[in-house]
Amino acid sequence: MSPFGQLRLLLFRNLREGARNPVLAYALPIIIPLAVLVLVAKTLYRVTDLPGFPTDNYAEWMTPAIIMLTAMTGVGYAATSLVIDIQSGFLDRLRLLDVRPPALLLSRVLFDVVRVVPAGVVLLIVGLLLGMDLNEGVLGIVLLFALLVLWAAAYGGLYFVVALTTKNAQAPLALAPLFLPLQFLSTQFVPRVLLPGWVQTIADWNPFTYMVDASRAMTTGPLTFAPVAKAVAVAVAMLVVTQTLSLRAYNRAVQGA
Amino acid sequence: MSAIEVDELTKHFVGGVRALEGVTFSVEEGEVFGYLGRNGAGKSTTVRILTTLLRATSGTARVLGHDVATEPAAVRKVFGAALQEAALDELMTGREHLEMAARLAGLGKPASAERAAELLESFGLKAAADRIAAGYSGGMRRRLDVAMAMVRRPEVLFLDEPTTGLDPQGRRAVWELIRDLRDAGSTVFLTTQYLAEADELSGRVAVVHDGRIAAIGTSQELKDRLGTTTVRVRVAPADEARVREAVAPDVVAPAEDGWLEVTVAGGEAAVPAVVGRIVGAGAAVDGLSIRPPSLEDVFVGLTGTQIETSAGGVDVGNVTAVRRSVGLPSGHGR
Known part of the structure; x- marks a missing residue:
C-alpha cells in the first residue's frame, strides 16, 4: 500500500476512534477556551478604557486569540494515543504491516488538527454573539481556520516529542498547563504597548504572540501581509522542528523496546 | 532451505542488559519449533529480531532465505506474527482490525472485507465481529491477534507465548489452532514458558536459558539424552x-x-x-x-531451576511498568 493510502487508512482509524469517544476527542478542546473567553469578556471588559487600547469591545479583542488558544488546549490526545499504541503492541502490528513512520505520525497530527476545528467554530459563534465584528469577511475566516490548523499541528508537535521520548502516556499531560504562561506572556490579553518591558521581550520570542497578532488581522483587520507571513513562518518552522524530532524519537522508541 | 536460520545472534540492550548471548538454530519448513524458557530467558527478544522489529547487536537471521536485517520488507511479506501481548486497538471491532490489516497488506477494499469475513469465521469470532475489542475475553483477543497474523497467508508463523494469561478453555482453543496449522503444513515458531505446551505441540524444542540455547532436540531426544x-x-x-x-x-x-x-x-x-x-x-x-523422564526434569537439569508451571501470581503489566521506570528495556519480556 502506498504511504498516502496508509495515511488515509490510519487517519480514518483515528477519526472513527474519535467518533467513539466524542467527549474526550471533540468536546474537551472547547471547554477551557470557552470558559476563558466568556469569563474574561464579562469581567475584564473595562480594560478597553485604557489609553492605547485599539478597540472598545473586549470580546472582539479576545475571540481571535482564544480561537488560536483552542489549538493549545485541544492537542495532546493524539500523542497519548500514539504512546498507547506503542504500549499495547498495536504499533508493532502496524510495523509488521510495513506502515511508514511518517504516515503513522502524520495520521495522528492530522487527527489533532481535525479536533480543533469544531472548537474554533463554537468559539467564533460565541464571539459573534458577544458582539465581535468580522471586518475581513469570508477570506479572513478561511485564513483564520487555516492558521488554526497549522498552529495546532505545530504546537501538537511538542506533545509528540515528549510522548515519544518518554514513551509514557501520561507525560503529555504534564505539558497541558504550558498554555497558561504562553497566554500571559503574549499579546492575547492586552496590546504589546501595555505589556511591561520585560514581558514585551518575552512576547517577541513567544510563538503564540504571532498567532494572536495574525488572527486579529484576519478578523478585526486590517488584513496585511506582514503579520500573516510572520505567523505562518513561525508555525511552519515549529512544525518542521517538532516533527523532525518526533520522527527521531519514534525511531529510537521502537528500536529500544 | 530452512524456514528460519539463526546464526550466533546476540542482543545487548543499551544499559547493559544482555538478552541474547549467541544463539544458533534452524527451523525446517513445516515444523512446529518450540522455544522454551522462563520469563527473561530471551524468547521475546529472539522473536522481535526474527520479525524485524528489533535489530540484533551481532549475528544473522534469515527467514525463508531473506536476511531480517538487510531485507526487512521481503521478510515481512512471508511471515505472520502474534506477539506476546495481543496487539489490539480497544476501540476497534474485530472486523475492523482484520479489514485494516488486510488493506495495509495490500488487498483492495472488497478483497479485504472478504478476507476478514473468512478469518472471523475460521477463528470463531463471527458472533463478536462487530463488537469493539475492549469487550473481548482473553481467548478471543488472542484468536483475533493470531487471525491478524494470518491475513497475508504467511508461510512462517511466529507465536510468542500465545497461551500466557489464558484460561484453560482459551488455552485449549489455541492449542487446537496450532495443531491445525501443524497439520496444514505451516512452519510455526512457538515460544512458551509451559513445558506441557512445548511437549504437546512441538516437533523439536529449544531450551533457552540466560540468552543461550541450552539444548535442542525433539522432546523424546531431550528426555533420552538429558532426562x-x-x-x-x-x-x-x-x-x-x-x-x-x-x-x-x-x-x-x-x-x-x-x-x-x-x-x-x-x-x-x-x-x-x-x-x-x-x-x-x-x-x-x-x-x-x-x-x-519428563521434559521438566530435563529443564531443571539444564537450567538449575524449576520453570513456572502456571501463569498466576505475576502481573505482567506491573513488571513492564517497573522495567520502564528504571530504564530497562520495557518491551515484552526480554
Whole structure:
C-alpha cells in the first residue's frame, strides 16, 4: 500500500476512534477556551478604557486569540494515543504491516488538527454573539481556520516529542498547563504597548504572540501581509522542528523496546 | 532451505542488559519449533529480531532465505506474527482490525472485507465481529491477534507465548489452532514458558536459558539424552543390599512400604537392563513400576531451576511498568 493510502487508512482509524469517544476527542478542546473567553469578556471588559487600547469591545479583542488558544488546549490526545499504541503492541502490528513512520505520525497530527476545528467554530459563534465584528469577511475566516490548523499541528508537535521520548502516556499531560504562561506572556490579553518591558521581550520570542497578532488581522483587520507571513513562518518552522524530532524519537522508541 | 536460520545472534540492550548471548538454530519448513524458557530467558527478544522489529547487536537471521536485517520488507511479506501481548486497538471491532490489516497488506477494499469475513469465521469470532475489542475475553483477543497474523497467508508463523494469561478453555482453543496449522503444513515458531505446551505441540524444542540455547532436540531426544528414568521395585528388606550392588553406580533411594527407587540416566531404553541386573542378582522382585523422564526434569537439569508451571501470581503489566521506570528495556519480556 502506498504511504498516502496508509495515511488515509490510519487517519480514518483515528477519526472513527474519535467518533467513539466524542467527549474526550471533540468536546474537551472547547471547554477551557470557552470558559476563558466568556469569563474574561464579562469581567475584564473595562480594560478597553485604557489609553492605547485599539478597540472598545473586549470580546472582539479576545475571540481571535482564544480561537488560536483552542489549538493549545485541544492537542495532546493524539500523542497519548500514539504512546498507547506503542504500549499495547498495536504499533508493532502496524510495523509488521510495513506502515511508514511518517504516515503513522502524520495520521495522528492530522487527527489533532481535525479536533480543533469544531472548537474554533463554537468559539467564533460565541464571539459573534458577544458582539465581535468580522471586518475581513469570508477570506479572513478561511485564513483564520487555516492558521488554526497549522498552529495546532505545530504546537501538537511538542506533545509528540515528549510522548515519544518518554514513551509514557501520561507525560503529555504534564505539558497541558504550558498554555497558561504562553497566554500571559503574549499579546492575547492586552496590546504589546501595555505589556511591561520585560514581558514585551518575552512576547517577541513567544510563538503564540504571532498567532494572536495574525488572527486579529484576519478578523478585526486590517488584513496585511506582514503579520500573516510572520505567523505562518513561525508555525511552519515549529512544525518542521517538532516533527523532525518526533520522527527521531519514534525511531529510537521502537528500536529500544 | 530452512524456514528460519539463526546464526550466533546476540542482543545487548543499551544499559547493559544482555538478552541474547549467541544463539544458533534452524527451523525446517513445516515444523512446529518450540522455544522454551522462563520469563527473561530471551524468547521475546529472539522473536522481535526474527520479525524485524528489533535489530540484533551481532549475528544473522534469515527467514525463508531473506536476511531480517538487510531485507526487512521481503521478510515481512512471508511471515505472520502474534506477539506476546495481543496487539489490539480497544476501540476497534474485530472486523475492523482484520479489514485494516488486510488493506495495509495490500488487498483492495472488497478483497479485504472478504478476507476478514473468512478469518472471523475460521477463528470463531463471527458472533463478536462487530463488537469493539475492549469487550473481548482473553481467548478471543488472542484468536483475533493470531487471525491478524494470518491475513497475508504467511508461510512462517511466529507465536510468542500465545497461551500466557489464558484460561484453560482459551488455552485449549489455541492449542487446537496450532495443531491445525501443524497439520496444514505451516512452519510455526512457538515460544512458551509451559513445558506441557512445548511437549504437546512441538516437533523439536529449544531450551533457552540466560540468552543461550541450552539444548535442542525433539522432546523424546531431550528426555533420552538429558532426562532420568525412575525404576521402582518392591523387594524384601533382606534383598535391599543386593539391589544396590546390582545397579551401582546408579543411585538407589528407599521409598515407602518396601519400595526402592533406582534413578537411571536417560530414557526408558535403559529399563530392561536395570531390571535384568536386579533380577539376575537374585533379588525377589514382587512389584515394579517405571516413571519415564519428563521434559521438566530435563529443564531443571539444564537450567538449575524449576520453570513456572502456571501463569498466576505475576502481573505482567506491573513488571513492564517497573522495567520502564528504571530504564530497562520495557518491551515484552526480554
